Every structure is written in structure tokens, then in C-alpha cells.
Amino acid sequence: MATPTAAAQIFKAALPSRNGSSGGGPASIRGAAGAAGAGRGGRRNEDVGMSDASSGVVRKAKMGGHRSGGPMGERPGKGNRSGRDGPSGGRNQGPAVIHDTSRNDDASAEKAPRSTNNIDNLRLFLSMRYSVELRMLNLEYLADDPTLKKYGIMPPGHKDSATNLAAVWWKLAAEMFPEVVSLSLANNNFPSLLPFSPHLLTTSLPNIENLSLANNRLRAFHDLDSLSPHTGKVRNDGKPKGFPKLKELVLKGNPMVEKSDYKRQIARRFSTLSSLDQEPIDTSIAFSDRPGDSVSDLSPGLSPGLARQSAKGRNREPIVFPVPIAPGFFDLKVTRDFVAGFLGKFFPVYDSDRSTLLPVYAPSCTFSFSTDTVPPSRSRAKRIGAKHDKSLPNQHKLDWKDYITATGSRNLTRVRRPEKRVATLHITPQDVIRSLNSLPKTQHPLDDPTKFVFDCFTLPAFLAPSTPGGEPETAIMACVHGEFTELPCNGVRSFDRTFILAPAPPGSPAHNAGWPCVIVSEQMTVRGYSSPIAWAPEGCKDVLSTASGPASTSTSTQERAPGIVSCFLTPRIDAFAKTDWKFLHASYPQTDEQQMIVTQLQSVTNLTYSFAYMCLEQNAWVPETALANFQQLHASGAIPAEAFVKR
CATH class of the missing domain: 1.10.8.10 (Ubiquitin-associated (UBA) domain)
Incomplete structure (x- = not known):
């Protein structure tokens, strides 16, 4: 495997000069980073290659009077004309294929010397472009290559190029140079990698460590997806896709480098990179914060299609998040303790007898639930709940049919008809209990604090006065995330529940039943299982990742994860039942x-x-x-x- 210094030497010394010298000649991949005023992207008359790690020397050469020509930057003139009229056929013919030119009787074949077989010509061309010492294949300036011109071979991307030319190149290169680790396709003026058959490139030359695509016209990041080990096309032989060993990449001189999230997008696709455009790169920036980021942008952070592909090949947690992971948010300690007591009392009742929750819902409450039936990307990537997952052996028994009913899930991305949206919004305590009782029975692991996290904060003057002429009431919003075991199949699901709590009026059913608050509004989401490591504090990530699964006991888990305090302790539940709602008013400035x-x-x-x-x-x-x-x-x-x- 080449070292960084060796990689720099590879891309420094092995390229042919403009007069067609072989890869072992004195010419180099010439960098634009050192040129004064070159800026970030490189200019059209500069050749950009890999960095020289030992001396930092960057060379530059003018391309001369290079006139605009075809899409690959070839020069107009007799050479191109002979190529268009050569073995690939006339100008108006369809795409050509590599074939035996010895059978071509076209008079235009006499315009240039021909070998008996184009495959032999391609072998000659590749051998002249390869440096054995540097293990590098240099395919720069293809439109100006004298060997290709001599035999009338149009490079990939030219309108008269053989459609299978790139595929033949890579197959021959794999046979001739199995040890190649460096490849340059710089200075070819191509707008896309498609003519170069990128999937066949990565399958034929999977050990590429150093790649230069400098000074082309690549604009879209998805042009690089086929080269990425995360988003590339799956190989039939089951081997890693893309370039899994890529260390150094040069993209200077392409329009994509001017985009604000350039480094971030490259880091997402190539997590093994150590150098980008001749500068060190920290690939953890793939998960760094940027203005306008949303939660969906951060995980996995690509477009929806790419995100799905990326999740299949990525078996790791995000490296960096915009903010440190915390176990839960609360504005005041008294608010946290109150909500902890409420949840500690609510879930045992919910698991045992939901009908007894009737008093806790306010007379004018609202309740709805929705289902997210799409398995979480990271769970899919880690094969959580798969056939041979011993920690979750019953996941295959779970079914969504009890949730998706006429008066059930209110997932507004799927429920479009107004009448069903109305039917799935429950607005009386009796209707709420009826809806809850229609759902499968559950068992929440309340003895394991690592399985839950909740955020809570007060909403001063949020509710209308309970008495005429009185002060507006303070409410509490509580959001809890966790998991439960669905009975009787014993499969595990994750959930999110958001409550808005208000004080229970004296003498009300809730107050008489020992509830100091009522639920004014609740929204619940039931989804596929995802690991609680998502909200684990940084110091507890390792111990949680080695936990035995959803069924781990409270004692062992708390011993392995010190610092995570249970939010459902009995003293808090007892204190909750005796709480006077006035404590919230006393927690804020009164004047x-x-x-x-x-x-x-x-x-x-x-x-x-x-x-x-x-x-x-x-x-x-x-x-x-x-x-x-x-x-x-x-x-x-x-x-x-x-x-x-x-x-």
C-alpha cells in the first residue's frame, strides 16, 4: 500500500508531457494550488494533480492555444476529422463499438496507420500511459493523445466514441496492471463520469488509493456517487463497492468546488480520505453543523435516495453532531421532578388498565396517534431485528394492522381525506380511552432508565383562566421518547409521546383520583425500533452499545452506565401525587x-x-x-x- 509521500510522488512525476511522452517521463501532474491567484478552483490553462507531500512543490504548465472543440476538449482539425471518419464510421452513424479494423474497407481508413486490431492499439496506448515504478495509470489530455489520434480512436465522451470503450479500458487495465493504486483522469473537460463507466472502473480497479479528476466540468456531487463506498452500486461479487481505500482526491478546476458545502459533501461520500485538493481533510465534517441544517439533513444527511443507499453500507454511528448529546432538557428542576413523577405514574397504569386513565384526560382534550412504518435507516444498516438477531428475536411477529384502522393512525403524510383526518382526532376522554384500548397491550421497561429520555418546560400563561376574571394558567409541555414491548408477540417498538399538562381543578375527577394535573393534549407516534444510544450521554455510549438489548435489567444497566439517573423513582411518584400546581407560579419572578x-x-x-x-x-x-x-x-x-x- 502506498504511503502519503509515495502517493505525492506518484502524482508528481509520472504524467506524459504534452508531446505524448510515456508515463515514466519527466512530466508531472501539475498542481494549481501553488499558482498565484489560482484560487480554489483552478483555471482552465492549469494542470492540477496530486500534492507533493515531501516538498510542497506544485508545478504548472500552460495548455497553449487550446481552442474549444468537442465535449472532451479535443482540438478541431484534421486529427479529429480523421477520427470522425475513421473506423467508428461516418458522422451521422450511431454510437460505435470497439471492433477489428482489419475488416474495415472504408477509404478513410487510409488516412492514418492502422493496427490489425483496436484491442492491440488500446493495449499499446495503456502501456504508454502506465508507470510501473509509480503504479500509476495516467489518462490525462485524452483528446490530444497522439496514439489515440494515430489509430482514430475517439476518447470516452466524444460523440463518435465507441460506447464500450471505457469498459474495455478498465478490463484491459485490470489485466495489465493489477497492482495500480493511482489514477488520473484530469484535464479532460468532461461534464460527467458516465462515459467512463464508473461502476466498471471501481469493480476493475478497486484498489485505487489516489485519484485526480481535476480540471473537468463536474458540477453535481451525485456524479461521484458511483465512486463512493457508501453510495456506489452494489457489486455482484459481494466485495466493497466504490473505492474503499481512497486516500487522496483532487477535484480542483471543477465547478462543484465552488459550492459552500463542497468539503462536507465529499467527506460524506469518502470517509477514508486524508487529502482533498492537496490539503488535509477531516472527514468528521460530514456531520458538522451548518446554517439551515434540519434534523433530516443530519441523519444521514444526503438526499432521500442517497440516504437510503448510504444507510445500507454504513455500519457506524455519526462522528460529530452540531451539539453534544444530552440525556434530556428541562427549564427548572421542579418541572423535571414533576414530569418524572407524572410519567412514573402514567405508564404503569397505561400498561395494566388503560380505562383507569379516563379521569386524567381533560373534558375538552385532544388525542391522536400516528405510525411510522418505515424501518429506521440505522437499524436497517445494523440489521437490528433481522432474522438472526438474538437480542430481538420476535421482531418478525410485529404487525401494523391494529394501528392502521379507520379511526387509528393519523399520519398526515398518508391520511389525505378530510373525513378520515377528523375521524382520527379524538376530542373527549371517552373517545381517547376507546382509541387507546384498541391498540395492542404493552409493557414499558420502566426499571431501565437508559430506555427513556424526556424533555420538559413550562408554558407561562398558556391556558385560559379556569375561573372568570382569573389569571391565565401555566401549562407544562413534556416530550418523552422510549420503547415498549408489544404483547403478546413480545416484539419491541419505539415511541414518542408529547403531553400538554394543565392543573387539575379542585374536586375534578383527576384531582379526586390523585392526579394533580390533567392531559389537555397528547400526540403519540409509534415507530420501528431504534437503539436508545441516540440520546445516551457521550460517556455512556460505549456501555450502552455493549448492552444485551431491550431486555437488560435495571441493576446491570445502571452499573454499566453510571450517571444516568432514573426518571421513574418511587419517591418522585409519591411527591408528584402530593404536588400543588402552585409550585410553578412560585418558580418564576412575581414582580x-x-x-x-x-x-x-x-x-x-x-x-x-x-x-x-x-x-x-x-x-x-x-x-x-x-x-x-x-x-x-x-x-x-x-x-x-x-x-x-x-x-
Whole structure:
């Protein structure tokens, strides 16, 4: 395997000169990176090749008076004319194929010397373009190659080129140079790789480590998909697709390099790269943040079609996310404890007897659920739940028929008829319980805190006053993600549930049943199983990835994953039942003066509202003391990053 230094030498010294010297001659793949004013993309009169790792020397050569010609940049003139009228037929004929020119009686065949067989001519051409010492095949400036002109062979991409020419090249190259590790297709002015049969290229020469496509007209990133080990076409022999060993890639001089996400898109397709355009590249930028990113952009980050292909070949977790993974978000500790108590009481009842949840739904509540029947991409890539997956042996028994009914799933991407959208939105407690009872029975692993994560925050003055002339009510939004075992088949599904909770009025059915809150609105999504590693803190990723699966016990899991605290502890549930909703009002500034002080502290410290409030509250609302303590803690690095507003 070539070293980076060897790769640089390969692309420095082995290219033929413009007069047609062989690959072992003194000419080099000439770089544009060192040329003054060349910029990022390279110019048309510059030859760009691989970097010289030892000295950083970059050479440049003018292409001379290169006039525009065919799509591959060939020069107009007698050479091209003879080629068009040569063995591939006249100008108006269809695409040619490689054939034996000894049988061609066309008078135009006398315009240039001919070998008895074009295959022999191609062997001669390839042998002149290959450097044994450098293990490099140089296919630059094909339109100007004297050997091809001599035998009237049009290069791939030319309108009169043989349709199977590239396929023959790669087959011959594989036979003649099985040890080749470097390839240059630079300076050919082609707008696409399709004429070069990229799939046959990667299957014939799979060990390419260094590739130059510089100074062409490649615009779209998907032109490179067939070369990628993640998005390339699957090989019939089961071997890795694309160029799985590619280390150095040069694309300077192509329009695609001017795009803002150029490096990111290349890194996504070629995770093994160490050098791009003669500069080091960190392929982890494939998952880095960028303006306008959405959740769907980040995983897997390609177009929908490419994402599906990429997921099949990628068996790893994302390297970098825009923000660190956290176990859950909450604005106030009291809010977190309250929601933890609610969930700890809600799910056991949901698993045992859903009818007894009738009081907890508000009289004017809304409820709907939807199903996402598409298996998660990463689960598919890891073959989670596949036939021989011992950790999830019952996944094949799961069925969606109980969810997709006339009054069931309200997946608005599939439910288009207005009458069904109305029928699947449940607006009374009785209707909600009827819908819940129609779903399969479940068992949530509440004894394992690693299987769940929830976010919660308060919504001040969100609800209308419960009494005429009263103050608007504060609500809580809680979003919980987790998994459950579906009974009786014992298959495992993942779910997301979003609740809006409001205070239970005194004397209401919820209050009398021991619920200090009611569910004003709930939305549930049931989906295919995906691993809880998605929300595991960074320090616990390894232990979770080695866990025995969804059925692991709470004791062993908590021992393997220290720092993950259960949100369903019994003391929290007991405290929840005794909670007075007024605690939420007491958790916020009660006067305009306090609110102003919080805002002022925020402007000075860049703290979030909740942390600025906490800082003042813990310092008896004395601004000077609060600021002094903040500065001391900030200087010692004791304040976490999430305490600050991200700009």
C-alpha cells in the first residue's frame, strides 16, 4: 500500500508531457494550488494533480492555444476529422463499438496507420500511459493523445466514441496492471463520469488509493456517487463497492468546488480520505453543523435516495453532531421532578388498565396517534431485528394492522381525506380511552432508565383562566421518547409521546383520583425500533452499545452506565401525587422589578433566562452578590455550557 509521500510522488512525476511522452517521463501532474491567484478552483490553462507531500512543490504548465472543440476538449482539425471518419464510421452513424479494423474497407481508413486490431492499439496506448515504478495509470489530455489520434480512436465522451470503450479500458487495465493504486483522469473537460463507466472502473480497479479528476466540468456531487463506498452500486461479487481505500482526491478546476458545502459533501461520500485538493481533510465534517441544517439533513444527511443507499453500507454511528448529546432538557428542576413523577405514574397504569386513565384526560382534550412504518435507516444498516438477531428475536411477529384502522393512525403524510383526518382526532376522554384500548397491550421497561429520555418546560400563561376574571394558567409541555414491548408477540417498538399538562381543578375527577394535573393534549407516534444510544450521554455510549438489548435489567444497566439517573423513582411518584400546581407560579419572578433584574443579568452574563433567575434566587435577589458569584464561578469553569445562550 502506498504511503502519503509515495502517493505525492506518484502524482508528481509520472504524467506524459504534452508531446505524448510515456508515463515514466519527466512530466508531472501539475498542481494549481501553488499558482498565484489560482484560487480554489483552478483555471482552465492549469494542470492540477496530486500534492507533493515531501516538498510542497506544485508545478504548472500552460495548455497553449487550446481552442474549444468537442465535449472532451479535443482540438478541431484534421486529427479529429480523421477520427470522425475513421473506423467508428461516418458522422451521422450511431454510437460505435470497439471492433477489428482489419475488416474495415472504408477509404478513410487510409488516412492514418492502422493496427490489425483496436484491442492491440488500446493495449499499446495503456502501456504508454502506465508507470510501473509509480503504479500509476495516467489518462490525462485524452483528446490530444497522439496514439489515440494515430489509430482514430475517439476518447470516452466524444460523440463518435465507441460506447464500450471505457469498459474495455478498465478490463484491459485490470489485466495489465493489477497492482495500480493511482489514477488520473484530469484535464479532460468532461461534464460527467458516465462515459467512463464508473461502476466498471471501481469493480476493475478497486484498489485505487489516489485519484485526480481535476480540471473537468463536474458540477453535481451525485456524479461521484458511483465512486463512493457508501453510495456506489452494489457489486455482484459481494466485495466493497466504490473505492474503499481512497486516500487522496483532487477535484480542483471543477465547478462543484465552488459550492459552500463542497468539503462536507465529499467527506460524506469518502470517509477514508486524508487529502482533498492537496490539503488535509477531516472527514468528521460530514456531520458538522451548518446554517439551515434540519434534523433530516443530519441523519444521514444526503438526499432521500442517497440516504437510503448510504444507510445500507454504513455500519457506524455519526462522528460529530452540531451539539453534544444530552440525556434530556428541562427549564427548572421542579418541572423535571414533576414530569418524572407524572410519567412514573402514567405508564404503569397505561400498561395494566388503560380505562383507569379516563379521569386524567381533560373534558375538552385532544388525542391522536400516528405510525411510522418505515424501518429506521440505522437499524436497517445494523440489521437490528433481522432474522438472526438474538437480542430481538420476535421482531418478525410485529404487525401494523391494529394501528392502521379507520379511526387509528393519523399520519398526515398518508391520511389525505378530510373525513378520515377528523375521524382520527379524538376530542373527549371517552373517545381517547376507546382509541387507546384498541391498540395492542404493552409493557414499558420502566426499571431501565437508559430506555427513556424526556424533555420538559413550562408554558407561562398558556391556558385560559379556569375561573372568570382569573389569571391565565401555566401549562407544562413534556416530550418523552422510549420503547415498549408489544404483547403478546413480545416484539419491541419505539415511541414518542408529547403531553400538554394543565392543573387539575379542585374536586375534578383527576384531582379526586390523585392526579394533580390533567392531559389537555397528547400526540403519540409509534415507530420501528431504534437503539436508545441516540440520546445516551457521550460517556455512556460505549456501555450502552455493549448492552444485551431491550431486555437488560435495571441493576446491570445502571452499573454499566453510571450517571444516568432514573426518571421513574418511587419517591418522585409519591411527591408528584402530593404536588400543588402552585409550585410553578412560585418558580418564576412575581414582580415586574424581578423580571427586569433577570433581564439585566442576562444582558451582562449571557445566561439563559432560567439560569439567570436561579443565580438571583440563590443570592437573595441582590444583583451585586449574584454578579460577583457568577464571575467567580465562571472564572473557575464551574458553569456548564448549557447555562449560556448560544449565538
